[in-house]
Amino acid sequence: MTSHVATNSNRSSVVVQKNNTPQRQPIDRSTVSRSPVSMVGKAATVGLARVSLPGGPAIHQPSSRAATDSLNESKDNFLGKYELLTELGQGSYGTVHLARLKTNPE
Amino acid sequence: MFAIKVYEKFKINSEPSKFRNIRKEINILTNLSHNNVVRLIEHTETLTKINLVLEYCGSTNISHYVKKKHPLPEEDIRSVLLQTLNAMEYLHSRNIVHRDLKGHNLLINRHKRVKLIDFGFAILTNKGRKLSSVCGTPNYMAPEVLKNEDYVGEPVDIWSFGVLAFYVSECNYPFKAQNVK
Numbered sequence: 001m002t003s004h005v006a007t008n009s010n011r012s013s014v015v016v017q018k019n020n021t022p023q024r025q026p027i028d029r030s031t032v033s034r035s036p037v038s039m040v041g042k043a044a045t046v047g048l049a050r051v052s053l054p055g056g057p058a059i060h061q062p063s064s065r066a067a068t069d070s071l072n073e074s075k076d077n078f079l080g081k082y083e084l085l086t087e088l089g090q091g092s093y094g095t096v097h098l099a100r101l102k103t104n105p106e
Numbered sequence: 107m108f109a110i111k112v113y114e115k116f117k118i119n120s121e122p123s124k125f126r127n128i129r130k131e132i133n134i135l136t137n138l139s140h141n142n143v144v145r146l147i148e149h150t151e152t153l154t155k156i157n158l159v160l161e162y163c164g165s166t167n168i169s170h171y172v173k174k175k176h177p178l179p180e181e182d183i184r185s186v187l188l189q190t191l192n193a194m195e196y197l198h199s200r201n202i203v204h205r206d207l208k209g210h211n212l213l214i215n216r217h218k219r220v221k222l223i224d225f226g227f228a229i230l231t232n233k234g235r236k237l238s239s240v241c242g243t244p245n246y247m248a249p250e251v252l253k254n255e256d257y258v259g260e261p262v263d264i265w266s267f268g269v270l271a272f273y274v275s276e277c278n279y280p281f282k283a284q285n286v287k
Contacts, residue, residue, distance in 0.1 A: 013227065013243045031224065052175060069147050079157060093124070094113040094155070096164065101108075 107162035115154050118189060128156055128227045131225045134202055135160075142193035144213075144223045163221040168274065170207030176277035182218070185273050189220035190270065194263055200241055203237075203259030204228050207266035208246045238252075244283035245269060251284070 082099040089096040118124045135146035135158075145161040154212040168186060172178060178186075190212060198203060205227040206212075214220050227241045236256040242248075248265035272280045 013241065020196045079110070082108065082159070084110065088109055094111065096111065097110045099108045099110045099159070 109160045109162045110207045111158040111160060113156040113158075115156065117231070127226060130230075131228065132158065134225050134228050134230060138197075138202075140193060140196045141219070142189045142221055143196065144221050159204065160223075162222075163213035163223060164215030164219075164251075166214050167210050168212040168214055168220065168270075171214050172209065172277050174276055178274060186212070186214070186220055186274055187216060187267075187271055190222070191221075193222040194267060196223075198260050198263070201231050202228055203231055204263050205239075205259070206242050206246075206269065207263050208243050209270060210243075212261070212270075229259065236257060237262075242266065243283065 018105055079099075083102045085098040085100065087095055088098050113128055115161045118128070131261040132146065132149050135144070137147065144163055145163060146216045147155070151157070168173075175182075177212065190207075194204070194207070204222065204225065206224060207222070211222060211224045212220055213223055228238075229237065231237065235258070236258050237259055239250055240247075240254055242251060242262070244252070246266040249261045251262055271279060272278070
């Protein structure tokens with residue numbers, strides 16, 4: 001059996017693909033808690049509209065609000081209530097931002 | 107304060123399994139509530155992104171913390187490890203295996219509160235159920251995972267904890283691997 005190995009460095013999480021089974025690819029965890037590097041707010045670039053995930057089971061959400069309402073919310077950006085501050089980390093699938101509630105600045 | 111994890115869909119579109127894993131990550135986090143485990147406040151999805159609003163747990167991870175402060179006072183070593191064990195005990199009591207326990211996935215804040223983050227590899231399992239996905243980080247991986255064998259979940263986390271205990275004390279790894287080969 002051959003294995004395909006995906007890794008960036010010995011510090012990054014890896015996943016090995018066996019028997020052509022679809023496997024997850026890791027977001028680069030080694031960067032997630034990096035010190036803040038910029039103060040650029042990025043709220044304006046995030047999000048167009050809310051849609052449900054294509055296919056698959058619905059996520060049961062007792063405490064965390066799922067946004068599956070409608071497509072006509074292009075202006076109602078969910079992140080609008082959050083103010084994005086610094087970027088905490090970069091991964092292969094996206095980024096982690098420090099944020100706070102706009103209505104409740106600390 | 108929050109940490110918002112933003113997944114870019116265009117980077118995931120070629121991998122349907124990644125979508126499933128993000129959904130799994132959300133599902134697992136939604137049902138967790140523990141002082142040493144990151145909390146998911148809410149999540150949402152747009153046409154282009156999946157956003158996870160998470161509790162902010164501090165900007166320092168244990169790996170960097172140890173590098174900066176080595177040698178840690180024994181009291182701090184005990185505290186970090188005990189908090190990690192509390193998180194693990196909580197997860198395992200709910201049949202959840204983290205599968206990527208490591209210094210980089212433990213954040214510490216200025217009150218020295220430690221929180222386990224990143225449930226991208228976590229899985230809901232049953233007692234004794236055999237798993238097969240080779241995942242984790244080479245230096246922290248249990249031998250059975252590295253050898254590509256089927257494995258039971260909890261012992262794999264416990265192995266990683268052993269590596270963590272060594273690392274926190276010595277600022278070094280007991281075993282070193284560049285990759286899983």
